[in-house]
Amino acid sequence: MSSPLDEIANGEYKWGFVTDIEAKTIPKGLSEDVIRQISALKHEPEFMLEWRLKAYRQWLKMTEPDWPNVTYPPIDYQDISYYSAPVQKKPKEGLEEVDPELLSTFEKLGIPLSEQKRLAGVAVDAVFDSVSVATTFQDQLAEQGVIFCSFSEALRNHPELVRKYLGTVVPSSDNYFAALNSAVFSDGSFCFIPKGVRCPMELSTYFRINSASTGQFERTLIVAEEGAYVSYLEGCTAPMRDENQLHAAVVELVALDGAEIKYSTVQNWYPGDEEGRGGIYNFVTKRAKAGANAKVSWTQVETGSSITWKYPSVILQGDNSIGEFYSVALTNKYQQADTGTKMIHIGKNTRSTIISKGISAGRGQNTYRGLVRVLPKAENARNYTQCDSMLMGDRCGAHTFPYISVGNNSSRVEHEASTSKISEDQLFYCRQRGLSTEDAISMVINGFCKEVFRELPMEFAVEATKLLSVSLEGSVG
Amino acid sequence: MSAPARETHGTAWAEDAAAFQTGAGRRVAPWIADFRKLGLDGFRELGFPAPKQEDWRFTNIAPIAGARFPFAASPGPGVSSASLAPFLFDSPDWTRLVFADGHFVSSLSSIGEWDGADIQSLADIMPSGHPVAERHIGQCVPTGTNGFTALNAACLNDGVYINVGEGETVKKPVLLVYLAVRDEPFAAHPRNLIIVGDHAQLTVVELFVSLTGGAHFTNALTEISAGRRSVVDYYRIQQESPLAYHVSSVGVRQEELSSFSSASINLGGALTRNNLSVELAGEACTTVMNGLSIVDGDRHVDNQTALDHASPRCESEELYKAIVDDRARSVFNGKIYVRPGAQKTDAKQTNRNLLLSKNATVDTKPQLEIFADDVKCTHGATVGQLDENQLFYLRSRAMDEQTASQLLTYGFANDIIERISLEPVRAYLHRAQSSALHTAAAIGDLQ
Numbered sequence: 001m002s003s004p005l006d007e008i009a010n011g012e013y014k015w016g017f018v019t020d021i022e023a024k025t026i027p028k029g030l031s032e033d034v035i036r037q038i039s040a041l042k043h044e045p046e047f048m049l050e051w052r053l054k055a056y057r058q059w060l061k062m063t064e065p066d067w068p069n070v071t072y073p074p075i076d077y078q079d080i081s082y083y084s085a086p087v088q089k090k091p092k093e094g095l096e097e098v099d100p101e102l103l104s105t106f107e108k109l110g111i112p113l114s115e116q117k118r119l120a121g122v123a124v125d126a127v128f129d130s131v132s133v134a135t136t137f138q139d140q141l142a143e144q145g146v147i148f149c150s151f152s153e154a155l156r157n158h159p160e161l162v163r164k165y166l167g168t169v170v171p172s173s174d175n176y177f178a179a180l181n182s183a184v185f186s187d188g189s190f191c192f193i194p195k196g197v198r199c200p201m202e203l204s205t206y207f208r209i210n211s212a213s214t215g216q217f218e219r220t221l222i223v224a225e226e227g228a229y230v231s232y233l234e235g236c237t238a239p240m241r242d243e244n245q246l247h248a249a250v251v252e253l254v255a256l257d258g259a260e261i262k263y264s265t266v267q268n269w270y271p272g273d274e275e276g277r278g279g280i281y282n283f284v285t286k287r288a289k290a291g292a293n294a295k296v297s298w299t300q301v302e303t304g305s306s307i308t309w310k311y312p313s314v315i316l317q318g319d320n321s322i323g324e325f326y327s328v329a330l331t332n333k334y335q336q337a338d339t340g341t342k343m344i345h346i347g348k349n350t351r352s353t354i355i356s357k358g359i360s361a362g363r364g365q366n367t368y369r370g371l372v373r374v375l376p377k378a379e380n381a382r383n384y385t386q387c388d389s390m391l392m393g394d395r396c397g398a399h400t401f402p403y404i405s406v407g408n409n410s411s412r413v414e415h416e417a418s419t420s421k422i423s424e425d426q427l428f429y430c431r432q433r434g435l436s437t438e439d440a441i442s443m444v445i446n447g448f449c450k451e452v453f454r455e456l457p458m459e460f461a462v463e464a465t466k467l468l469s470v471s472l473e474g475s476v477g
Numbered sequence: 478m479s480a481p482a483r484e485t486h487g488t489a490w491a492e493d494a495a496a497f498q499t500g501a502g503r504r505v506a507p508w509i510a511d512f513r514k515l516g517l518d519g520f521r522e523l524g525f526p527a528p529k530q531e532d533w534r535f536t537n538i539a540p541i542a543g544a545r546f547p548f549a550a551s552p553g554p555g556v557s558s559a560s561l562a563p564f565l566f567d568s569p570d571w572t573r574l575v576f577a578d579g580h581f582v583s584s585l586s587s588i589g590e591w592d593g594a595d596i597q598s599l600a601d602i603m604p605s606g607h608p609v610a611e612r613h614i615g616q617c618v619p620t621g622t623n624g625f626t627a628l629n630a631a632c633l634n635d636g637v638y639i640n641v642g643e644g645e646t647v648k649k650p651v652l653l654v655y656l657a658v659r660d661e662p663f664a665a666h667p668r669n670l671i672i673v674g675d676h677a678q679l680t681v682v683e684l685f686v687s688l689t690g691g692a693h694f695t696n697a698l699t700e701i702s703a704g705r706r707s708v709v710d711y712y713r714i715q716q717e718s719p720l721a722y723h724v725s726s727v728g729v730r731q732e733e734l735s736s737f738s739s740a741s742i743n744l745g746g747a748l749t750r751n752n753l754s755v756e757l758a759g760e761a762c763t764t765v766m767n768g769l770s771i772v773d774g775d776r777h778v779d780n781q782t783a784l785d786h787a788s789p790r791c792e793s794e795e796l797y798k799a800i801v802d803d804r805a806r807s808v809f810n811g812k813i814y815v816r817p818g819a820q821k822t823d824a825k826q827t828n829r830n831l832l833l834s835k836n837a838t839v840d841t842k843p844q845l846e847i848f849a850d851d852v853k854c855t856h857g858a859t860v861g862q863l864d865e866n867q868l869f870y871l872r873s874r875a876m877d878e879q880t881a882s883q884l885l886t887y888g889f890a891n892d893i894i895e896r897i898s899l900e901p902v903r904a905y906l907h908r909a910q911s912s913a914l915h916t917a918a919a920i921g922d923l924q
Contacts, residue, residue: 067531374860376836391850394817400845404858409832412861419847419854 025084030077032056035183038083042152042186045159055172055182062176068338069367069399070307072244072281080246082184082217137201146230147192148203151219154190161192165223169252169289169315177248177283177309181217185250188218193228193259202457204233220251224259226291231262233460244272244306246281253288253296257318260295261288264456266464269304276334276363279306286310292318292347299455301464302329302337311369313342316350316378323352326452330468331364331396340370340387340401345378345411356387357449359468360396367399372415376407383412389419390448442469487524487624489545493664494520494631497548506606509633516620516630525624532623535808535840536750536779541722546664546694548632552577553658556688561585564654564686566901571682573652574598574637578693579665581635593645594679599636599668610638613672617700617728617756625724629666629698636668636698639681643674643704650680650710650899655695657687657717664694675704675732681711682902687718687745694722701728703735705759710738712902716909717745719774726752733759733788740897742906743770743778744913754783757791757819768797769893771913772805779808786815786822786852795826798893800886800914801837808840813854815847822849826856831863831889863889883916890914 026037035056039049064075141148147158154162172182189205205220224230247269255261263286272279282305288296298312314323325341343352358366366389374381389398400417422444430440446453446465453461498513525542526533556577565573572592575585581598588596602610620630637653655667673679685695695717703709709729717723723746731737743749755764770778784793799807809828830839843856863885871881887910894906910916 376838389845389847391847391852394820394850396850397846397848399847400856401842402844402858403840403842404860405838405840406830406832406860407838408835409837409862410835411832413859414861415841415843415856415858417843417845417856419845419852421850421852 025081028079028081030080030082030184034082038184038186041083042155044152044155047159047163048155051167051172052183055179056184058173059176059179059183062173062179064176068309069365069369069401070309070336070338072307072336075246075281077180083186140200144197144200145194146197146199147190149190151185151188151190151221154221158190158192161223162190162221165221165252165254167252169254169287170250170285175285178250178285181219181248181250181285185217185219188220188249190220191222191230191232193224193230195225196227198228199230202231202233204235206235216245216247216249218249220249221254222252222261222263223254224256224261226256227258228256229260231457232264233457234263234265235268244279244281247283247305249284251284251286251312255288255290255294255296257291258293259291262297263288263299263312264460265298265300265302266460266467267300267302267304267308268467271304271335272306272333274333276306279335280304281306282308282310284310286312287315288313288323289315289317290321290323293320294318295322295324297324297326297455298341299326299452300328301452301456301467302327302339303467305337306335308335308337308339310339311342313344314352315344315346316352317346319347320349321347322350324455325352325354325356326455327356328359328449328452328464328468329356329366329368330359330361331366332362334363336365338367338369340368342371343373343383345372345374345381345383348377348379349381350378351382352384354383354385354387355451357452358387358389358398359392359445359448360389360398361392363395365397365399367401368417369401371403372405372413373403374406374408374411374413379408379410381411381413383414385413385415387417388448389417390445391419391421438469445469487520487542490525490542490628491517491521493545493548494628497632497634505603506611508606508611509603512614512620513631513633516627516633519621519627520624520631523621523624523627532781532810536748536777538724538748538750540748541694541724544662544694546662549578549580549659549663549665552580552582556582556585556656556658558585560688561654561656564656564684566652566682566905568650568652568901571649571652572596573654575654575656576635576665576667577656577658578663579635579655579667589649592649593647593677594639594641594651596651597638599638599670600634602638607638609640609672610670613670613700613702615700617702617730618698618726618754622726625696626698626726629668629696629726632664632666632696633668634666636670638670639679640672641674641677641679641707644676645674646678647680650682653681653683655683655685655697657689657691657693657695657721660689660691662692662694664696666696667698669697669699671699671701671709673701673703673707673709676706677704678708679710680899681709682899683711683713685715685717685723685745687716687721690718690720692718692720692722692747695724697723697725699725699727701730701737703729703731703737705732706734707732708736710898712740712742712897712899714742714906714909715745715749719745719747719776721746723749725750727754729753729755731755731757731759731762731764734761735759736763738765739767740893741766741768741780742893743768743772743780744909746778747776749776749778750781751779752781752783754785755793756785757788757793760788761790762788762792764791764793766793766795766797767893767896769890770797770799770807771890771910772799772807773802774805775803776805777808778806781810783812784814784824786813786819786824789819790821791819792823793825796829796893796896797827798829798831798889799839800831800833800890801839802833804834804836806838806840809858810842810844811856812844812846813856815845815849815852815854817848819849820851822852822854824852824854828856828858829889830858830860831886832860833862833886883914886914887911887916
C-alpha cells in the first residue's frame with residue numbers, strides 16, 4: 001500500500017548529537033570495588049555505601065525478569081561503565097561557573113539553564129550522564145523551605161532526610177533493575193516540600209546520556225509532607241549510537257497525608273535507527289506511596305527508547321487517597337514498550353484512574369500491562385481504567401495485559417480497552433478540508449491522546465505534541 | 478512463557494496411569510495404545526501445572542495433585558433411569574449418551590437411528606481404532622498442552638465419538654451426561670471427539686452431575702472440529718458436588734465461514750478450571766462464547782478462554798459473567814490473539830463480575846495481543862455489586878430488600894441463560910440457577 005504517508009521522511013532524532021566534553025568515566029565492569037569507588041567519588045556518608053553494597057549483594061542473587069513482552073539480547077553487565085561525569089575545573093558556585101560547552105548542550109536541547117532567561121519560572125535540575133550539573137532557582141525555593149537539589153547534594157546537606165525516606169517506596173531488593181540502581185546509582189534529583197507548602201514553581205529534571213558505553217542510573221526521591229503540593233517534570237534525551245545503552249532509574253514519591261504530587265515525564269531517549277540498531281534500554285521503576293487524602297498523578301509521554309519497561313505505580317495506603325495514571329506510549333521502527341501501571345488499593349474510599357493510549361507504528365510492539373488490586377480492607381475503592389491502542393501498519397502489534405483483582409464487595413472496578421486503526425474516515429475528512437496527510441494524522445493522533453495531553457503542564461504538552469508528530473513521521477502507510 | 482515446572486507430586490498419578498495402561502484389559506487398536514503412551518510420557522515430563530506458570534497463577538491445583546483419586550474401573554452401583562430422569566431436560570427423545578463414573582452405560586443411553594451422524598462411545602470404537610478418530614485425535618487440544626491434557630490422553634478410556642457427515646443436519650441435540658455415581662473418591666478422564674463436516678450442523682449438550690456429595694475428580698477433554706460453513710452449538714453445564722474437582726480442556730478449530738456458539742455454565746465443584754480455546758483457522762468465521770459461574774462457600778472457579786484470530790474477517794463475541802458469594806473466588810482470563818494478516822477482525826470480549834460478599838474475590842485478566850492493524854477489538858471487565866439505583870427503584874415499588882437484590886442477581890445471571898437458543902436447556906438452567914442462588918421461588922416464577 002503506497003500512499004503519501006509512506007513518503008514522509010523518517011523522523012529524524014534531533015537530539016542525537018554528542019557533546020565533546022571531557023568526562024571522567026570509570027572503567028567498565030561491576031563489582032563491590034566499583035561501588036566503593038562510586039561512593040568515594042561522591043563523598044557519600046557511610047550509611048549510603050552500606051545501603052549500596054546490601055543492594056548489590058541482593059542483586060547478585062536475583063535474575064533478570066523474563067515476563068515482559070519484549071525481546072533483547074542478553075545484557076553484559078560487566079561491559080557497562082557505571083559512572084561518567086563531565087569534568088569541571090573546580091566545584092561550581094553558580095551557573096557562570098558551569099562549563100559553557102555543557103550549558104550550550106542544554107540550550108540546544110531547549111533547556112535554558114540561565115535563570116534570567118526563564119519565562120515560565122521552572123526550576124531545573126540538569127543531569128548530564130551520571131551527575132547533576134546545574135540546579136536553578138534554588139535560592140528562591142529555599143525561601144519557602146523547599147529543597148530541590150541533586151541527590152549528591154542532598155546526601156551532603158540533608159543526609160537525615162535521605163536516610164529517612166530512601167527505599168521506603170521502592171526497597172532496594174524490589175526487582176532486578178531497582179536493585180542494580182540501588183547499588184550503582186550516581187545521581188538524580190531530590191525534592192522535599194515541607195508541610196503545607198505549595199511549591200511556587202514547577203520543578204524539572206532533565207536527563208542526558210552523553211558518553212558512550214555508560215549506563216545511566218539515576219534516582220529521584222520526592223517527599224511532599226502533609227498538605228504540600230508539587231508538580232514535577234522530567235525529560236530525557238541521548239545521542240544516537242549503534243550500541244544499546246542501559247538506563248535503569250528509580251523514582252520514589254512519598255506523598256504524606258493530604259499532599260499532592262504531580263509527576264510528568266516526557267521520555268525521548270534515543271529509540272534506535274531504522275533497522276532497530278542502538279537505542280536506550282529504559283528499565284525504570286517508579287512508585288509512589290500516598291497517605292490519607294493524598295493524591296499522586298503520573299503523566300507520561302513515552303516516545304523514545306528501543307525498549308521501555310516501566311510501570312509507574314501508586315500504593316494507595318491512606319484512606320481517601322487518589323492515584324492517577326495518564327500515559328501515551330508510542331512505538332515506531334523496532335521499538336518495544338511494555339508499560340502500564342499498578343494501583344494497589346489498601347485504604348478505604350481510595351480511587352484510581354488509568355488512561356493509557358498506545359500507538360504502534362512501523363514494527364513497534366506496544367504492550368499495556370496493568371494491575372489493579374483492591375485488598376479486602378479497601379472498602380468502597382473505585383477504579384476506572386481505559387486503555388486504547390491504535391495501530392498504524394500491519395507489521396506492528398498492540399497488546400493488553402490488565403490484571404484486576406478485587407477482594408471485597410463494596411468496590412467497583414471497571415476496565416475498558418479498545419484497539420483500532422487510524423480512522424480512514426477521519427483522515428479523509430481532514431484531507432477534504434485541505435489538510436496535508438501528515439497534518440491530518442497528527443491531528444487525529446492528538447485527538448486520540450487528548451485526555452492525556454491535557455494533564456501535562458503547558459510547555460510539556462506543546463513539546464509532547466511535537467514529539468509525537470516527529471516520532472510518527474514516515475510510519476504510516 | 479516460562480518452562481513448565483516439574484512437579485514432583487504428579488508421580489503417584491503417573492503410576493496410576495501406568496497401572497491403568499497395563500491393566501486395561503480390553504484389546505485396543507495399536508494407535509490408541511501409542512496415544513496413551515504418548516500421554517503418559519507427556520505427563521511424566523510436564524507434571525501438574527505449577528502456580529509459577531502464568532496461566533495457573535490464580536488457581537492452585539495442589540488439592541488435586543496432592544490427593545489420590547483412583548481410576549474407576551467400572552460404573553458405580555445403583556444408577557438407574559430414575560436417577561437419571563432429572564437430567565434429561567424433559568427431552569427423552571434427544572440422542573443421549575450416559576456415562577457413569579467415566580464409563581459408557583448403554584442401557585441408560587439412547588442413540589436412535591441415523592440422524593446424519595455417526596455417534597458412538599469412544600470405548601466402542603477402540604478395538605477397531607476408527608481411522609477418522611485416529612486422524613482427528615489430539616488435533617484441537619494437543620496432548621502436550623499441559624499436565625491435565627497429557628493425563629487425559631494417558632487415561633484414554635471412554636467418551637464420545639461424533640462424526641457428522643458433510644451437508645448433514647443433526648436435528649436433535651446430542652446430550653452427553655456424565656454422572657458421578659460412587660461415593661468414594663475416583664477420577665474420570667472422559668474424552669470427546671466431535672467432527673462436524675462441511676455444511677453440517679450439530680448441537681451438543683454436555684452435563685456433568687454428581688449423584689452423591691462425594692469428592693471426585695473429572696478431567697474432561699473435548700475436541701471439536703467445525704468444517705466449512707458448519708454450524709456448531711456447544712453447551713456445557715457443570716453441576717458436580719461441592720467437593721468435586723473439575724478440570725476441562727475444550728479445543729475448537731473452525732474452518733471457513735463456520736459458526737461456533739458456546740455456553741459454559743458452572744454451578745458446582747469445589748475447584749473448577751475450564752480451558753476453552755478456539756482457533757479461527759478459516760476466513761469469515763463467527764464465534765460466540767458465553768459463560769456463567771455461580772460460586773459460594775469456599776469454592777473456586779477459573780475460566781480461561783483463548784481465541785485465536787488466525788484468519789481475516791472473523792467475528793467473535795465473548796461474554797463471561799460470575800456471581801461470587803461468601804469466601805469464593807472467581808478467576809477469568811480471556812486471551813484474544815489477532816495474528817498478522819488477520820485483517821478485518823472484529824472481536825469483542827466482556828467479563829462482568831458480581832461480588833455478593835465482603836470476602837469474595839475476583840481476579841480477571843482480559844488480554845489482547847494484536848498483530849494486525851485493520852481490526853476492531855474491544856474488551857471490558859467490571860467488578861462490582863448490584864446497582865444502587867436499580868435496588869432503589871425496586872424498593873420504591875414496595876419490594877423488600879432481599880427480594881429486590883435476589884431479583885437483580887437473578888437478572889444478572891439470566892442475561893447469559895437467555896442467550897441459549899435451546900428452550901429445554903434454558904428451562905433447566907432457570908431452575909438450576911434459582912437453586913444455586915437460593916432464590917425465592919417467586920422470582921423464578923417471574924420468568
